[in-house]
Amino acid sequence: MMTMNIFSRAIRRHKFPTAVSPWPQFLNEQPNNLSEYVSLSVRSFNSTSMDRSASMADTDLNDLPNEKFMLILGKPGGGKGTISSKILKDFPGMEHVSTGDILRQHVREETKLGKEAKAYMDRGDLVPDEVMIRLVLDDSMSAIDSGKHLLLDGFPRTIEQAIALDENIDVEVVVDLNIPTETIVERIADRWIHPASGRVYNYSYNPPLHHGKDDESGEDLVQRDDDKPKTVRKRLEAYDKVTSPLIQYYAKKGVLKTFSGTMSDKIYPDVKEWLKKMGLN
Ligand code: AP5
Ligand code: MG
Numbered sequence: 001m002m003t004m005n006i007f008s009r010a011i012r013r014h015k016f017p018t019a020v021s022p023w024p025q026f027l028n029e030q031p032n033n034l035s036e037y038v039s040l041s042v043r044s045f046n047s048t049s050m051d052r053s054a055s056m057a058d059t060d061l062n063d064l065p066n067e068k069f070m071l072i073l074g075k076p077g078g079g080k081g082t083i084s085s086k087i088l089k090d091f092p093g094m095e096h097v098s099t100g101d102i103l104r105q106h107v108r109e110e111t112k113l114g115k116e117a118k119a120y121m122d123r124g125d126l127v128p129d130e131v132m133i134r135l136v137l138d139d140s141m142s143a144i145d146s147g148k149h150l151l152l153d154g155f156p157r158t159i160e161q162a163i164a165l166d167e168n169i170d171v172e173v174v175v176d177l178n179i180p181t182e183t184i185v186e187r188i189a190d191r192w193i194h195p196a197s198g199r200v201y202n203y204s205y206n207p208p209l210h211h212g213k214d215d216e217s218g219e220d221l222v223q224r225d226d227d228k229p230k231t232v233r234k235r236l237e238a239y240d241k242v243t244s245p246l247i248q249y250y251a252k253k254g255v256l257k258t259f260s261g262t263m264s265d266k267i268y269p270d271v272k273e274w275l276k277k278m279g280l281n
Pocket of ligand 2: 080081082098100
């Protein structure tokens with residue numbers, strides 16, 4: 001079994017010297033498939049962990065930045081991306097890491113990871129845990145390095161992913177969006193996205209200023225390949241079976257709050273108030 005507890009608990013909340021992009025810069029060798037990608041990443045991390053520990057030994061833990069780690073949970077199409085973009089506007093000290101957006105970027109750029117992940121995504125299946133864990137820890141590390149709060153959207157999605165995350169960071173705030181399934185199925189058919197930024201539009205709810213074009217860049221909007229009704233149903237089933245147990249997992253830790261409703265605009269003011277209470281800025 002792969003060990004994800006690469007960093008000691010004492011230093012795990014602190015900055016790491018390597019800022020890592022979605023395709024990790026530390027990989028000198030080119031992986032040929034998903035499992036090679038994971039094993040190369042782990043090997044590379046393990047070989048540098050001694051240097052990290054040495055440099056962190058001198059760190060006064062009281063000097064650690066006061067960043068918080070936050071998750072947004074919810075069904076596919078439940079408004080995680082929509083609520084995240086509202087949060088980013090009101091809480092500028094927040095860094096958004098969306099696993100779906102990162103994977104779609106790999107698919108667009110036709111990286112080896114993207115080509116293999118696409119098959120899972122198009123079927124509505126989850127990408128294997130070990131790949132997602134590596135990918136997120138790499139991306140979160142660069143977010144942590146920026147000293148910002150971290151907002152994870154789409155991760156964790158399995159208990160295994162949640163445990164791996166726990167071994168590296170303390171999740172302090174979890175927003176759970178509870179939206180009826182009927183509402184979701186209607187909305188997804190109407191969703192258009194700007195692939196480069198991940199901005200989300202909906203012709204009945206938040207249409208773009210100009211039909212088919214992103215408000216900020218003017219570039220074309222597209223529909224996601226996994227938004228076909230059959231695939232959406234499969235994604236919803238996977239959520240019920242594999243992801244929904246995370247609600248209990250975080251509720252037991254006392255860090256989760258559920259927000260129910262059908263309208264993101266009505267839900268959001270309550271989310272905002274709660275985040276302020278939780279000390280986010
Ligand atoms: P991902 O991109 O994370 O997809 P998802 O969880 O299925 O969620 P969505 O992005 O579809 O929905 P959302 O909740 O962000 O809703 P949105 O704001 O867009 O993941 C895609 C795939 O990648 C997965 O299926 C899997 O294969 C893989 N993957 C990702 N992470 C993984 C992981 N950790 N492990 C394994 N595999 C992983 O809103 C939906 C629509 O509703 C929009 O059109 C929006 O405009 C509209 N809307 C929002 N609010 C309202 C409102 N009030 N009224 C009307 N419309 C509204
Ligand atoms: Mg999303």
